[in-house]
Amino acid sequence: MNKLEYTFEISGPYSPVLQMRIAKNTEIIGDIEIITCWLMMDVKGYTPILDYIDAVLNAEKEEDLIWGNGYKVFVKPDITEIHFNYEGDDPSIKPCYLPTSMLREIVEIWLREYRNFKEEQHLN
Numbered sequence: 001m002n003k004l005e006y007t008f009e010i011s012g013p014y015s016p017v018l019q020m021r022i023a024k025n026t027e028i029i030g031d032i033e034i035i036t037c038w039l040m041m042d043v044k045g046y047t048p049i050l051d052y053i054d055a056v057l058n059a060e061k062e063e064d065l066i067w068g069n070g071y072k073v074f075v076k077p078d079i080t081e082i083h084f085n086y087e088g089d090d091p092s093i094k095p096c097y098l099p100t101s102m103l104r105e106i107v108e109i110w111l112r113e114y115r116n117f118k119e120e121q122h123l124n
Contacts, residue, residue: 002025002026002027004022004102004105004106005022006022006023006109007020007021007023008020008021008113009021010117016117018113018117019036019040020035020106020109020110021036022036025102027098027099027102028097028098029097030096031093031095034083034093034095034096035082035096035098037070037084038068038070039107041068041069041070042066042070042071043068043110043114045111045114049107049111050104050111052064053075053100053103056075056076056077056100062077063076063077070084070085071085072085078099078100079098080098080099080103081095082096083095
């Protein structure tokens, strides 16, 4: 298993936005940028998302579909697929596939950093 490498960036001087940039990883197939966009658009600080992922990882559910404003995420025990809801309208947008255990790690890291970001920026 490859080590997960990532950085965080804050963009936008007037309305700051947190972004998690994940380094190229052989276990992530497809458009890695989709993960960044999904976290920013659909996950934000939604902590119950870990419960959905854990239910699949712990075999409480065979799989789960997390459908958000911009992305649908098919969580399966081994591999998770992240699709842009409108990828059919733009053939250049490709889905992303990654190990579900890695997805959980990414979401956990993101939620912690997002909570700190909101506190530092004094956001609700």
